[in-house]
Amino acid sequence: MKKFFLFLIILFVILIIISIVTLLFQKNLPIGEKVALIKIEGPIIDAKDTIDELKGYVKDPSIKAIVIRIDSPGGAVAPSQEIYEEIKKAVIKKKIIVSMGSIAASGGYYIASPATKIISNPGTLTGSIGVIMEIPNIEGLMNKIGVKTEVIKSGKHKDIASIFRGIKKEEREILQNVLDNVHEQFIKAVAEGRKIHPDDIRKIADGRI
Numbered sequence: 001m002k003k004f005f006l007f008l009i010i011l012f013v014i015l016i017i018i019s020i021v022t023l024l025f026q027k028n029l030p031i032g033e034k035v036a037l038i039k040i041e042g043p044i045i046d047a048k049d050t051i052d053e054l055k056g057y058v059k060d061p062s063i064k065a066i067v068i069r070i071d072s073p074g075g076a077v078a079p080s081q082e083i084y085e086e087i088k089k090a091v092i093k094k095k096i097i098v099s100m101g102s103i104a105a106s107g108g109y110y111i112a113s114p115a116t117k118i119i120s121n122p123g124t125l126t127g128s129i130g131v132i133m134e135i136p137n138i139e140g141l142m143n144k145i146g147v148k149t150e151v152i153k154s155g156k157h158k159d160i161a162s163i164f165r166g167i168k169k170e171e172r173e174i175l176q177n178v179l180d181n182v183h184e185q186f187i188k189a190v191a192e193g194r195k196i197h198p199d200d201i202r203k204i205a206d207g208r209i
Contacts, residue, residue: 033062033063033064034060034062034063034064035063035064035065035066035067036057036060036063036065036066036067037066037067037068037069038050038053038054038057038066038067038068038069039068039069039071040068040069040070040071040072040083040108040111041069041070041071041072041101042071042072043072043073043074043075043076044072044074044075044076044079044080044083044107044108044111045075045076045079046079047078047079047080047082047083047086050083050086051082051083051086054066054083054086054087054090055086055090057090057094058089058090058093058094063094064094064095065094065095065096065097066090066094066095066096066097067097067098067099068087068096068097068098068099068111068112068115069099069101070098070099070100070101070104070108070111070112071100071101071102071103071104071108072103072104072105072107072108073103073105073106073108074105074106074107074108074109074110074128075106075107075108076107077107077131077182079107080107080110080111081110081185081189083111084110084111084113084114084189084193087111087114087115088114088193091114091115091116095116095117096114096115096116096117097115097116097117097118097119098112098115098117098118098119099119099120100112100118100119100120100121100124100126101121101124102121102123102124102125103124103125103126104120104124104125104126105125105126105127105128105209106128106129106130108126109126109127109128109129109190110186110189110190112126112193113189113190113192113193113194114189114192114193115193125209126209127204127208127209128207128208128209129183129186129187129190129201129204129205129206129207130183130186130205130206130207131179131182131183131186132179132207133161133175133179135161135163135167136163137163137165137166137167138163138164139164139165139166142164149164157171157174160174160175161175183205186205187201187202187205190205
């Protein structure tokens with residue numbers, strides 16, 4: 001009889017331990033220290049998923065460091081800037097380690113710059129601190145096939161960068177100023193993130209990899 005009661009007590013203790021462990025997992029309570037991994041692959045078109053993932057890991061007390069694996073040639077300016085700003089805020093609370101894959105250029109390098117540490121391979125293509133805009137001109141083709149476009153607009157430059165005609169001198173100056181402004185933002189972001197003087201960044205910020 002005593003052995004039976006001893007067995008029941010042991011079984012009861014085991015069940016309590018199992019219940020506690022299950023409860024911990026269900027409530028996602030921290031059990032030891034962990035390192036989170038975020039992957040950014042391909043062109044950077046949207047920032048929402050990456051930002052949501054990053055915010056979640058920053059709030060998790062069991063996450064002590066976040067590794068961001070970047071394998072991207074870059075992408076759109078705005079989402080790159082959004083991810084950059086979120087990493088800049090996250091690095092205050094957690095260590096952010098960027099691991100570069102085959103390529104982490106342009107926007108890929110932009111978002112990497114505020115990290116605690118950047119690790120790249122000898123063959124990683126990175127850098128490319130610059131901005132580019134490409135506008136096709138199919139005016140000659142349209143003339144060849146006898147198709148014309150009629151434009152009705154309320155602003156002088158509303159059809160700027162139209163593919164149906166060439167770019168006028170004034171329009172080129174406007175677009176160049178836009179790109180120069182974004183380029184300067186890129187330079188300052190890298191300078192701030194890597195703690196390097198902007199003038200030193202400008203020496204290599206010519207789009208080279």
